[in-house]
Amino acid sequence: MIRPWDILDTRELADYRIFRLQATRKVNPRNGHEHEFIVAHAPDWVNVVAITADRELIVVEQFRHGSESIQTEIPGGVMDPTDNSPLEAGLRELREETGYAGENARIIGKAFSNPAIMHTTTFTVLVENCRKFHDVELDQGEDLVTHLIPLDDVRRLASEGRFGHSLVLAALYHYELDRGAPLTG
C-alpha cells in the first residue's frame, strides 16, 4: 500500500566530519506534491551489552556534547574503516573504552538510528563473561569512566530514567528480547 517516491534530483549540501548531508527532491506518490528531504549520511554505530561473569552490566559515564550533560551509557561508538564487521567494532570499543573483553560475542539486534533523517544503522553486540584484560585507550577527545551495575538493578534504573540515551535504551531492549525475559530477579 505504501509506494516508492520518485526521485527528481539529489545534491550534496556539506560534509561535516560526523556526517555528510544530502538534499533529495522527491514526489509524494499519494498526491504528486514535491518535497525536499535532507538526510545525514554517517558511518554505522555499535552499542555493546557487555556482561561480567558476576552478572553485572558494564556501563560508561561520559560528558555528552549534544545533550550538554553527563550520560550513563553502554560502551560503543562509530565503526572505524579498519573494522571488518560490527562485531569487531563492538569488541574494539569495549576494549578501548573499558579494558574488558569476554566470550560468546554476537549481534543481537540492529535498527536504523533515526530513519527519518539519517542513513545509519546501530548494531547491538552482546558479550558475556567479561573480565578486565587491558588498559583503557581513550581517544584524545574522550573522557569516560567505567562502572559495573548488577543486572538485577538495570530495569529499575532504566525506569528511573538513569539511561538518557535513546539508542542505549534500544540496545537494552534488544538484550531483553534476546533473553526472552525482562531484566529482573
Place this chain on the structure above:
Amino acid sequence: MIRPWDILDTRELADYRIFRLQATRKVNPRNGHEHEFIVAHAPDWVNVVAITADRELIVVEQFRHGSESIQTEIPGGVMDPTDNSPLEAGLRELREETGYAGENARIIGKAFSNPAIMHTTTFTVLVENCRKFHDVELDQGEDLVTHLIPLDDVRRLASEGRFGHSLVLAALYHYELDRGAPLTG
C-alpha cells in the same frame, strides 16, 4: 569523577530546516586537548504508544527517506511551535496520522534522541482505550497507513526485527518499563 569541559568558542555552521548545526571548541579536562564538537540542534520529538480498547498497538507504515525503506513505527513526530507540551504534541500526531484518540494520556519516558551529536529529547506518550474518532490529516510531505497489532504479538515482532527505528524500540521499552512486565501473554 567526570568533569565539565571548558568552552573556547561556539560558531553557527548552518541552518537546515530539520536542524541547525553548531561547532563548539572545548578543552578535554582529562588531558587539556582541544577538540571541536559539531552538534545538531532540533526541536523535541514525541513517540506515541497508543493502545486500543481491544489491546492492540497502533502502528503506522511509511517510507522513510533517511533509511530509504518502508518502516513500521508508532505515531509520532516533531513538536510544533503551537504545541504547549509534549503530551499535546503526541495527541495531535496521533489524531493527524491515524485519526485515533484515547484516554489516560501521559508521558511514560523521555531520553535524548542521540546525546553524542544532537541536542533534542524524544518523549514517549502513552494513550489508552483508543478509538478512531477523526479523519487522518497528513502533511503534504507524508504518505502513511495505519495498522493494529495485538499487544501479545509486539514482542515477537520486535524480536524478528519488524521495528527498524531505534527511537521506536526505546518507546516500546519505556512502555514495558511502565507496565513493569514484558509484552507477553
